[in-house]
Amino acid sequence: xxxxxxxxxxxxxxxxxxxxxxxxxxxxxxxxxxxxxxxxxxxxxxxxxxxxxxxxxxxxxxxxxxxxxxxxxxxxxxxxxxxxxxxxxxxxxxxxxxxxxxxxxxxxxxxxxxxxxxxxxxxxxxxxxxxxxxxxxxxxxxxxxxxxxxxxxxxxxxxxxxxxxxxxxxxxxxxxxxxxxxxxxx
Numbered sequence: 758x759x760x761x762x763x764x765x766x767x768x769x770x771x772x773x774x775x776x777x778x779x780x781x782x783x784x785x786x787x788x789x790x791x792x793x794x795x796x797x798x799x800x801x802x803x804x805x806x807x808x809x810x811x812x813x814x815x816x817x818x819x820x821x822x823x824x825x826x827x828x829x830x831x832x833x834x835x836x837x838x839x840x841x842x843x844x845x846x847x848x849x850x851x852x853x854x855x856x857x858x859x860x861x862x863x864x865x866x867x868x869x870x871x872x873x874x875x876x877x878x879x880x881x882x883x884x885x886x887x888x889x890x891x892x893x894x895x896x897x898x899x900x901x902x903x904x905x906x907x908x909x910x911x912x913x914x915x916x917x918x919x920x921x922x923x924x925x926x927x928x929x930x931x932x933x934x935x936x937x938x939x940x941x942x943x
Contacts, residue, residue: 758783759894760805761817766892768869780820781869785845786811788823789832799829805894809874816868822846838862 761781768779786808790797795811797803811817823843830843838847838860849860877886877893886893 758786758803758805758808760808761786763892763894764809764812764817764869764871767890770891779869781817782820782823782845783825784830784843785818785823785832788830788843789815789845791829792832800827805896806874806876808894809871812869812871813874816870818846818866818868822863822866834862 761783765779765781769776772779786797787799787803790808790811791799793811793815795807795815797807797811823846826843828841830841832844833842834844836842837858838844838849839858844862846863846866847860848863852859877883883893883895
């Protein structure tokens with residue numbers, strides 16, 4: 758997700774060049790966001806503003822708490838950890854042949870909370886926000902000419918990307934380089 762990548766990049770930038778690179782749990786946002794009725798989306802796409810609202814209210818744990826699985830999961834804290842139920846943060850012992858569930862919920866873990874967020878629209882506003890605070894996420898309304906038939910069948914019209922920097926187009930105009938989010942390719 759572009760929104761979790763933008764937040765992780767801002768956190769990494771805030772900690773300076775010698776700090777470790779932060780990664781936030783997309784899977785936790787998808788599973789727990791759905792469970793908490795935050796309307797963050799699912800594996801077919803979502804809304805970056807809803808992810809920021811979710812981060813402000815519930816916080817987002819590290820990717821090491823719940824790795825991205827590319828499947829929609831539930832987030833029932835009072836149920837066992839299974840292939841389909843992943844709490845916000847969990848850990849698993851190595852597999853053995855016993856058939857015993859070897860995963861457990863982690864109760865104490867760090868989370869990133871967002872203090873404030875807002876809408877940024879237009880070239881100058883986006884440029885100013887990136888310069889002032891760092892990476893942003895954007896929703897892009899991709900046209901049929903920009904997305905292959907196979908991708909159009911799988912993806913919603915709006916695809917989220919993280920704005921990473923800028924470059925120039927063939928005509929020499931300023932453009933933003935977009936990083937991949939999910940598997941959509943424009």
